[in-house]
Amino acid sequence: MKTASPATPRQDLSAQIAEAIRDAIVEGRMITGERLPSEAELAEQFGVSRSTVREALKRLAAQSLIRTQRGAFGGAFVNRLSYEGAYSQQITTSTLLLSMNAVSFETACEARYTLERACAPLAARRRTDEYLATMRAEIARQSQPDLSDEAFCASDVTLHRAFVDAAGNPVLSYQLAGAVEAMQPLMNMITFTARSRGEIVGLHTALADALEAQDAAAADTALHRLEAYTLTLGRDVMASRSRHGK
Amino acid sequence: MKTASPATPRQDLSAQIAEAIRDAIVEGRMITGERLPSEAELAEQFGVSRSTVREALKRLAAQSLIRTQRGAFGGAFVNRLSYEGAYSQQITTSTLLLSMNAVSFETACEARYTLERACAPLAARRRTDEYLATMRAEIARQSQPDLSDEAFCASDVTLHRAFVDAAGNPVLSYQLAGAVEAMQPLMNMITFTARSRGEIVGLHTALADALEAQDAAAADTALHRLEAYTLTLGRDVMASRSRHGK
DNA sequence: GCCCTTATGAATGTCAGACAATTAAAGGTC
DNA sequence: GACCTTTAATTGTCTGACATTCATAAGGGC
Numbered sequence: 001m002k003t004a005s006p007a008t009p010r011q012d013l014s015a016q017i018a019e020a021i022r023d024a025i026v027e028g029r030m031i032t033g034e035r036l037p038s039e040a041e042l043a044e045q046f047g048v049s050r051s052t053v054r055e056a057l058k059r060l061a062a063q064s065l066i067r068t069q070r071g072a073f074g075g076a077f078v079n080r081l082s083y084e085g086a087y088s089q090q091i092t093t094s095t096l097l098l099s100m101n102a103v104s105f106e107t108a109c110e111a112r113y114t115l116e117r118a119c120a121p122l123a124a125r126r127r128t129d130e131y132l133a134t135m136r137a138e139i140a141r142q143s144q145p146d147l148s149d150e151a152f153c154a155s156d157v158t159l160h161r162a163f164v165d166a167a168g169n170p171v172l173s174y175q176l177a178g179a180v181e182a183m184q185p186l187m188n189m190i191t192f193t194a195r196s197r198g199e200i201v202g203l204h205t206a207l208a209d210a211l212e213a214q215d216a217a218a219a220d221t222a223l224h225r226l227e228a229y230t231l232t233l234g235r236d237v238m239a240s241r242s243r244h245g246k
Numbered sequence: 247m248k249t250a251s252p253a254t255p256r257q258d259l260s261a262q263i264a265e266a267i268r269d270a271i272v273e274g275r276m277i278t279g280e281r282l283p284s285e286a287e288l289a290e291q292f293g294v295s296r297s298t299v300r301e302a303l304k305r306l307a308a309q310s311l312i313r314t315q316r317g318a319f320g321g322a323f324v325n326r327l328s329y330e331g332a333y334s335q336q337i338t339t340s341t342l343l344l345s346m347n348a349v350s351f352e353t354a355c356e357a358r359y360t361l362e363r364a365c366a367p368l369a370a371r372r373r374t375d376e377y378l379a380t381m382r383a384e385i386a387r388q389s390q391p392d393l394s395d396e397a398f399c400a401s402d403v404t405l406h407r408a409f410v411d412a413a414g415n416p417v418l419s420y421q422l423a424g425a426v427e428a429m430q431p432l433m434n435m436i437t438f439t440a441r442s443r444g445e446i447v448g449l450h451t452a453l454a455d456a457l458e459a460q461d462a463a464a465a466d467t468a469l470h471r472l473e474a475y476t477l478t479l480g481r482d483v484m485a486s487r488s489r490h491g492k
Numbered sequence: 493g494c495c496c497t498t499a500t501g502a503a504t505g506t507c508a509g510a511c512a513a514t515t516a517a518a519g520g521t522c
Numbered sequence: 523g524a525c526c527t528t529t530a531a532t533t534g535t536c537t538g539a540c541a542t543t544c545a546t547a548a549g550g551g552c
Binding site: 258297298301318 | 504505506507508513514515516517
Binding site: 014018026028032051054055056058059060061062063065080081082083086089090092093094095096097098099100102103107108110111112114115117118119121122167169170171172174175178179 | 260278309332336344
C-alpha cells in the first residue's frame with residue numbers, strides 16, 4: 001500500500017510513521033484516550049514490518065504523546081499530556097540545554113529571574129495562604145544550619161515554585177518550571193556559607209513578605225536583589241573553577 | 247549479565263536502557279559529539295537483543311539527545327542540543343499542551359503576554375537596529391490588506407519573536423518560543439477584520455516605537471493593551487464556537 | 493444463583509537471524 | 523596525484539518466533 005512519497009526518503013521509515021501519527025494527534029484526528037490500531041494493524045496500514053512500527057511508537061512514547069498498555073485490550077493510547085508530563089519534559093530539555101555548557105551562568109540566571117519577576121504582579125494579586133505557607137515553611141527549613149547544600153538548593157527550588165504557582169496560571173508554572181529547575185544543577189555547584197545562606201533567607205523572607213502584603217513592586221525588588229546576589233555567588237564558583245583548571 | 251535490578255521491572259527494558267544512556271549523557275559521562283557503541287555492542291553490554299537497544303535509541307533520538315548516521319564509522323552520536331533543537335521541542339510540547347484543550351484561551355493569553363512583558367526591560371535596553379528593522383518590516387507586511395489570515399498570524403509570530411530576541415538572552419528566547427508559537431494555532435482560529443488588523447498594527451507600531459525610544463514602560467503598556475485586545479478577539483471566537491455547537 | 497478458579501485470546505515485549513542500504517576508508521589503476 | 527573500486531562496518535528493515543501480561547469468558551464448587 002506504501003504510497004511511495006515522491007521524494008522524501010530523507011528520514012527513516014520509523015520517523016516518517018511517527019510523524020504521520022503525531023500529525024494525526026496534533027490535528028485532532030485522534031483524540032485523547034483513543035486507542036491506536038494494534039502494532040500489527042499499523043504495520044499493515046503503513047506497509048512496513050512490526051519492528052518499524054514499534055520504533056515509531058517508541059519515539060512517540062518518548063515525547064509522552066502516547067502510552068502503551070500490555071495485555072488484552074491493551075495497546076497504544078493517545079496521552080492527555082498532563083501538566084506534569086509537560087513539566088518534566090520542559091525540565092529535561094532545559095536542563096540539557098544548560099548542562100551542555102552552551103549557556104553561561106549569567107545568561108541562565110538573567111533568564112530565570114526575568115521570568116520569575118514576570119510572575120510577581122500576578123502572584124501578588126492572587127497569592128493564597130497555601131502558597132504563602134509553603135514559602136514560609138521552606139524559609140524555616142533553609143534557616144536550619146545543619147542543612148546540606150543539596151537540601152538547601154532543593155528547598156530553594158520548592159520555594160520559588162511556590163512563588164510561581166501563586167500566580168495561579170498553570171501555563172506560566174509550566175514555562176517557569178524549566179527555568180527554575182534547570183538552574184538547580186548549576187546552583188548545586190555552589191557551596192553556601194553561613195553568611196550567604198543568611199543573605200538568601202533574608203531575601204526570601206522579603207519576597208514572602210511582599211507577597212503577603214500583595215506588594216508587587218516589593219516582590220520585584222526582592223527578586224532583583226536575589227538575582228544580583230546569586231550572580232555574585234555563581235561568578236565566584238566559575239572563577240575558582242577556571243582557576244583550578246576545568 | 248543482566249544485573250537483575252531488585253524491584254524495578256516497572257518499565258520496559260528499552261525504557262530502562264534509554265534512561266541509562268540519558269543519564270550518562272546528562273551527567274557528562276558522554277560528551278557532545280561522542281559516538282556511542284554500536285547497536286550490537288550495546289546489546290551485548292546490556293544483555294539484550296539489538297531490537298531492544300534500537301527502541302531505546304529511538305526514544306533518545308525523539309528527544310534529539312542523539313543523532314544516528316548510517317554506514318561505516320557511522321553510529322549514534324551525542325547531540326549538542328542546539329538552541330534550534332531545544333526551540334522546536336519546546337514548541338512541540340507547548341503546542342500539544344494547549345491544543346489538547348486543557349488550557350483556556352484566557353490562561354494561555356495571560357501567560358504569553360506576562361512572559362513577553364518580562365522581556366520588555368531587557369529588549370528596550372539592548373534592542374539593535376536589526377531587530378527593529380525586522381519588526382518594522384513585519385508591521386509593513388501586516389498593513390497589506392490582501393494578506394491572508396494565516397499569513398497575518400505568521401507575521402505576528404515573527405514580529406513577537408523579534409521583540410523577544412531583542413532582549414539578547416537566548417535562554418529567554420528559548421523559553422518564550424513555546425509561549426509565542428504555541429498560541430498560533432489558537433490565533434489562527436480568529437478571522438481578522440480590517441478594523442481588528444488596524445488596531446493590532448497600531449499596537450505593534452507602538453511597541454516598535456517604544457523599543458526604538460528604549461522606553462520599557464511604553465513597551466509594557468503596548469503589550470498590556472495588546473493582551474487585552476487579543477483577549478476580546480479570542481473570546482468572540484470561543485463564544486461563537488460554543489454557540490454553533492461542538 | 494454466587495463466588496472462586498481456570499482457560500483463552502489478543503496484545504505488547506523480547507529475542508534471533510537474515511538481508512538491504514549506506515558510507516568512510518583502504519587499496520588499486522592510470 | 524587524481525580517480526575509481528573494493529571492503530568492511532554500521533544502521534535500517536524484514537520475518538518469524540516465543541514470553542509476558544491482562545481483561546474477559548468459561549467452568550466448577552457450594
